[in-house]
Structure formats: C-alpha cells, structure tokens
Amino acid sequence: xxxLRFASPEMLVDINEIPDLxxxxxxxxxxxxxxAVCRHADLERSSLLDTRQPTMAAAAPLVADPIVRMRGTxxxxxxxxxxxxxxxxxxxxxxxxxxAQGPNGRRSIAxxxxxxxxFQNALAFDEIAVEAVVPTPRGMPAGGYLKLERRVGDYAxxxxxxxxxxxxxxxxxxxxxxxxxxxxxxxxxxxxxKLTGRPLTADNIGEAAELAAEAAQPKSDHRGSxxxxxxxxxxxxxxxxxxxxxxxxxxx
Amino acid sequence: MTSLxxxxxxxxxxxxxxxxxxxxxxxxxxxxxVEPRLVLAHLLRQGFKLTGTHTGCDTSNCGACTVLVDGRPxxxxxxxxxxxxxxxxxxxxxLAGPSELHPLQEGFKEEHGLQCGFCTPGxxxxxxALLDENPSPTEDEIxxxxxxxxxxxxxxxxxxxxVMWAAGKLDGETAEVQA
Numbered sequence: 001x002x003x004l005r006f007a008s009p010e011m012l013v014d015i016n017e018i019p020d021l022x023x024x025x026x027x028x029x030x031x032x033x034x035x036a037v038c039r040h041a042d043l044e045r046s047s048l049l050d051t052r053q054p055t056m057a058a059a060a061p062l063v064a065d066p067i068v069r070m071r072g073t074x075x076x077x078x079x080x081x082x083x084x085x086x087x088x089x090x091x092x093x094x095x096x097x098x099x100a101q102g103p104n105g106r107r108s109i110a111x112x113x114x115x116x117x118x119f120q121n122a123l124a125f126d127e128i129a130v131e132a133v134v135p136t137p138r139g140m141p142a143g144g145y146l147k148l149e150r151r152v153g154d155y156a157x158x159x160x161x162x163x164x165x166x167x168x169x170x171x172x173x174x175x176x177x178x179x180x181x182x183x184x185x186x187x188x189x190x191x192x193x194k195l196t197g198r199p200l201t202a203d204n205i206g207e208a209a210e211l212a213a214e215a216a217q218p219k220s221d222h223r224g225s226x227x228x229x230x231x232x233x234x235x236x237x238x239x240x241x242x243x244x245x246x247x248x249x250x251x252x
Numbered sequence: 253m254t255s256l257x258x259x260x261x262x263x264x265x266x267x268x269x270x271x272x273x274x275x276x277x278x279x280x281x282x283x284x285x286v287e288p289r290l291v292l293a294h295l296l297r298q299g300f301k302l303t304g305t306h307t308g309c310d311t312s313n314c315g316a317c318t319v320l321v322d323g324r325p326x327x328x329x330x331x332x333x334x335x336x337x338x339x340x341x342x343x344x345x346x347l348a349g350p351s352e353l354h355p356l357q358e359g360f361k362e363e364h365g366l367q368c369g370f371c372t373p374g375x376x377x378x379x380x381a382l383l384d385e386n387p388s389p390t391e392d393e394i395x396x397x398x399x400x401x402x403x404x405x406x407x408x409x410x411x412x413x414x415v416m417w418a419a420g421k422l423d424g425e426t427a428e429v430q431a
Binding site for chain 1: 310315324326327330331334335397401
C-alpha cells in the first residue's frame with residue numbers, strides 16, 4: 001500500500017515483535033482463535049484445521065504463494081479488506097469476528113461489519129486487531145474453498161468459501177461467501193439459507209449454486225468476463241457442496 | 253539527495269527519523285543507520301553491496317529478491333530493513349563456501365537451470381529453504397515450493413532438475429558423513 005502510494009502513514013508500528021500473538025488454537029468448546037501474527041504458512045501446516053475447520057484448511061494453501069505465506073497473516077489479510085482477499089470470504093462464511101484492542105479494552109466486531117469497503121476496516125485509529133475468532137460449530141464442521149487464479153500468487157479471478165455444520169443428516173448451519181466478484185467480499189446468505197435445516201441433496205445444491213451466482217456482482221476485466229465469473233461462482237459452489245454430499249454418501 | 257543508509261559503528265545513531273539496526277547477514281553482524289522506509293532488499297543491495305539479491309517486480313510477485321530470514325524464505329522487497337533488526341539474514345552470497353560452490357549452485361550449473369540468471373538467486377534461496385525442511389523432495393514438491401518465483405526464460409524444467417540434482421548431492425554428502 002505504501003509502495004503504491006495508496007497510504008503514507010506518518011508512523012507505522014510493527015506488531016510482529018509483540019510476543020504470544022502467533023498462536024492458533026481450538027478451545028474446548030470448539031471455538032477457533034487465530035492470533036494476529038499467526039502466518040498463513042502456520043495455518044497451512046496446521047494439524048488442527050483438517051478436522052476442526054476444513055474450510056480454513058482448504059483456503060490456507062491457496063493464499064498468495066508459498067513465500068508470501070511465510071510473512072502474511074490471516075488477521076492482516078482481513079484488516080487489509082481487499083475484495084480479492086481469500087480470508088475475508090472464509091471468515092464471513094464462518095460468521096467469524098475480529099477482536100480489536102485499544103486503550104479502552106477489547107471489543108469484538110463481526111467480520112461482515114468489520115470490512116467497510118475496499119481497503120477500509122472498522123478499526124479505530126488507536127486500536128489493533130489482535131485475534132480472529134471462529135465461533136463454535138453447531139455440529140460437525142465441513143466445507144471447502146475453491147479459487148480460480150491465472151497463476152499462483154495472482155489475485156483471485158473468483159473464489160468461493162462454503163462452510164456447513166452437520167447435525168446428523170441435516171445441515172445445521174451454512175455459510176457461503178464470495179471472493180473477487182464485487183466491490184467487497186459478498187455474503188451469499190440466500191444461497192446458504194437454501195441449505196439450512198435439511199439434508200444436502202442434488203436439488204438444493206443446484207438451487208444454492210444458482211443463488212450464489214445471483215449474489216455475485218462481477219465486472220468484466222482482463223481476468224475474464226462478468227458472465228464467466230458468475231458461471232465460476234455457480235460451478236465452485238456446486239463443486240464444493242457436491243464433494244461434501246459424496247463424502248457423506250461414502251461414509252454412510 | 254541524502255543517502256538512505258549509512259553504515260556506522262553501533263551506538264552512534266542520533267538523527268530522527270532514522271533507526272539504528274543490527275542484522276546478522278551471512279553469519280556476520282552488521283549495523284547500519286537506516287530510514288524506516290528502507291526495504292530489506294535495498295539495505296542488502298545498496299547498503300551492504302550484496303547485489304546478488306535481485307529486485308524484479310518490487311511487489312512480492314516475482315520472488316527474485318527471496319532471502320532467508322531466520323531460515324524462512326522471505327521476499328525482501330516486502331519487508332522493511334528495520335524489521336530485520338536483531339534477526340539473521342542469509343542471501344545468495346552466503347551459499348558458497350570459501351573454495352567451493354553450494355550443491356544448489358552446482359546443480360543450477362550442471363543442469364543448466366538458468367538462462368539470463370535474473371531469477372536465479374531467488375530460486376536458489378527458495379530451494380535452500382525447501383531442502384532444509386525436506387531434503388528429498390519430489391518433483392511436485394519442488395514445483396510447489398518454487399511457485400512464488402517467476403522465471404521468464406527456462407520454462408522451469410531445468411530449474412526443477414537443478415534442485416533435484418542438489419538434493420541428490422546433499423543426500424550423498426550426508427551419507428558420507430554418516431559413513
């Protein structure tokens with residue numbers, strides 16, 4: 001941002017050296033907490049996420065490129081509020097929050113209220129984001145993240161995050177969010193609602209994929225036409241959910 | 253134009269807005285007074301005259317400026333020099349011993365892993381990080397580890413072969429030491 005002259009701060013405080021912010025952990029109740037200095041690479045190599053939060057596990061290896069993942073952080077990515085950022089979609093699909101800390105203590109801000117627009121977040125000037133919190137799943141967490149990019153490290157052409165919590169054969173909770181197909185991260189709530197409170201079926205997967213595509217607001221650019229991007233939202237939503245349905249059938 | 257850096261003996265920095273930092277570069281402790289906006293790549297190249305680290309895109313895309321910071325690969329155009337204060341940096345100049353090339357350098361020579369050579373230092377440092385963590389990588393693992401480093405000449409085939417070659421050589425050296 002500074003190199004591109006989008007930002008010229010008078011003072012910059014490096015939080016990298018603050019001790020004990022590099023953690024990610026799962027509380028007893030299943031809440032996931034990611035500290036502000038936990039790197040993408042730490043999440044990519046995490047032994048916790050595969051089972052405890054599959055949507056995050058799917059997204060971690062797709063962020064930027066392997067070397068950038070050594071420095072970049074999940075919390076930083078959400079704060080950056082780039083509509084093409086992967087983590088903001090994943091966190092939105094999971095109904096996650098950001099914990100901000102300032103002189104008056106800590107407060108929790110839902111990610112969907114935290115991102116105000118491109119490169120704008122809800123932090124006050126005297127606050128820092130110290131943690132991302134993914135709430136306790138309402139069942140067995142399942143999900144995925146798919147991203148179309150021209151090459152590794154390029155911005156997403158399209159990204160789709162899907163997170164569901166299974167309660168028996170039903171979907172107890174669902175979240176779907178879209179990357180890079182609008183002026184900000186898009187929460188495809190109508191698509192997610194189609195899935196909630198009933199089993200996954202080919203029919204409601206098709207309906208959810210259609211509603212996700214409708215929620216997208218893509219623009220034609222050098223990465224592809226608006227129609228193509230909308231189609232990819234449909235395909236990715238369907239592909240993730242169909243994969244979950246298949247693994248459910250195989251397990252049965 | 254004032255200089256962005258000035259090498260000094262420790263304890264002599266005074267003007268604002270500069271910072272005095274001490275970085276261990278290729279095993280040698282070095283101190284410098286830098287403006288906070290100076291990026292690590294420029295400290296290395298212009299400050300310490302270690303021009304083996306190349307700056308290609310300046311935006312974290314190409315990976316030509318990759319160095320190791322505390323053993324982890326980092327694109328040094330996207331880290332401030334002040335953030336390296338108190339840390340260990342290894343550049344491509346730190347690979348070779350006094351009399352012989354590092355196996356990675358030999359591998360790039362043997363397998364013709366470069367044409368213009370611009371991306372090579374970054375490729376080697378990213379590969380060093382990979383081999384330190386995974387001494388016998390598969391071809392896929394090498395391609396994955398180097399996916400943040402761009403080469404415009406080679407088509408990558410020989411770069412991958414060069415890293416395989418180096419892994420083989422390092423493996424042989426380890427076996428010799430054990431035997």
